[in-house]
């Protein structure tokens with residue numbers, strides 16, 4: 001892994017920003033724009049053509065039948081079902097805490113103000129499936145939607161040569177997904193945004209995916225809501241001489257193995273740790289089944305930054321704004337308040353990142369590419385919206401009417417003032 005030292009903080013920040021900007025790629029953007037256009041024009045026909053082209057699968061029925069889902073469930077190892085159920089329980093108990101409540105307020109006699117929280121009517125969940133199957137992403141997407149009370153939960157996932165992963169289908173059954181369609185990539189996002197003969201248009205699209213999926217979500221935003229840009233996985237680790245190099249390397253590789261475009265960054269003030277982690281990464285890479293993917297990610301986007309102080313380490317990491325941040329410093333918890341930008345934070349040696357990927361309860365659908373500066377983890381709030389309402393009595397309006405009219409006329413909006421004054425007679 002490349003070790004960068006003897007650079008100023010500003011030089012390192014410039015380097016990091018340049019790498020983040022690489023995640024938006026004009027070539028992918030134009031390819032995705034063409035795919036979206038074709039899906040809008042040709043609907044299901046385009047979805048099937050792209051599935052053949054990109055996934056190598058000829059599809060007859062985009063929709064997966066209830067029978068196929070039930071049959072798949074029966075074939076999954078009971079140990080895997082039990083683990084999925086435990087994960088579902090933890091994810092549910094954590095996400096129950098996120099439910100936003102309606103409220104009403106009576107600031108004075110005759111005035112009622114309120115906010116009604118309602119679930120979105122229809123949502124589209126993207127579950128990735130290009131180089132790995134992601135039953136865990138089914139749970140992370142669907143459980144918050146279910147808790148929010150969404151009535152129509154639609155899931156899309158790329159078709160597979162040997163049929164969809166039974167574990168993915170089992171997870172969808174456990175989480176209560178309503179309809180599943182086998183289609184992936186930018187074409188699936190276009191179908192959810194605009195609708196086709198088979199796939200209904202939804203109100204919001206959530207879920208992670210590769211650069212094509214992330215770029216497509218960005219492109220359809222406005223036609224439909226999206227949760228965030230949740231692209232290729234990332235891990236940033238802050239570690240000092242107290243950290244264990246073998247653990248740090250293992251955690252960097254846990255995210256590198258997702259995608260050749262994944263990012264793995266260590267920031268440390270210990271030269272000894274930097275060198276040991278670099279050696280460990282090379283050693284551990286050699287025995288990984290997905291070595292080719294993880295190696296490409298480490299070669300392209302794997303960096304160890306060596307700086308002088310913990311304050312500088314934290315400052316730099318806030319600039320990286322990684323999807324996952326591990327703090328492997330002495331007394332890790334003490335640093336939480338200094339973290340401004342990160343999707344999800346893992347504290348101390350024993351909170352290894354894959355705990356969050358699968359089982360602990362917090363969501364693993366997280367902002368990437370520096371977007372943790374302004375986005376947060378997927379949650380129940382993503383599946384709820386708020387409607388405000390207001391009621392006034394005649395007396396309450398009489399008290400406020402003159403000030404409303406004054407403000408309306410100050411904005412040059414006479415019709416507004418007259419609407420208020422119309423009630424005076």
Ligand SMILES: NC(=O)c1ccc[n+]([C@@H]2O[C@H](COP(=O)([O-])OP(=O)(O)OC[C@H]3O[C@@H](n4cnc5c(N)ncnc54)[C@H](O)[C@@H]3O)[C@@H](O)[C@H]2O)c1
Nearest residue numbers: 128129130131158184185208209210232233258259365366
């Ligand atoms: N940020 C998060 O919260 C989070 C969570 C889980 C996974 N992930 C990321 O999700 C991604 C999963 O990626 P994946 O590839 O396995 O599955 P994917 O489902 O995201 O992508 C597969 C689809 O990409 C499309 N595609 C592939 N090559 C293409 C090309 N050349 N042109 C046009 N379209 C093409 C195909 O339609 C294919 O079906 C990884 O990057 C992983 O890191 C992120």
Ligand SMILES: N[C@H](CO)Cc1c[nH]c[nH+]1
Nearest residue numbers: 134136137233234357364
């Ligand atoms: N680390 C991924 C989010 O970037 C989530 C995941 C699913 N399965 C394994 N990992």
Ligand SMILES: [Zn+2]
Nearest residue numbers: 233254255357
């Ligand atoms: Zn992961």
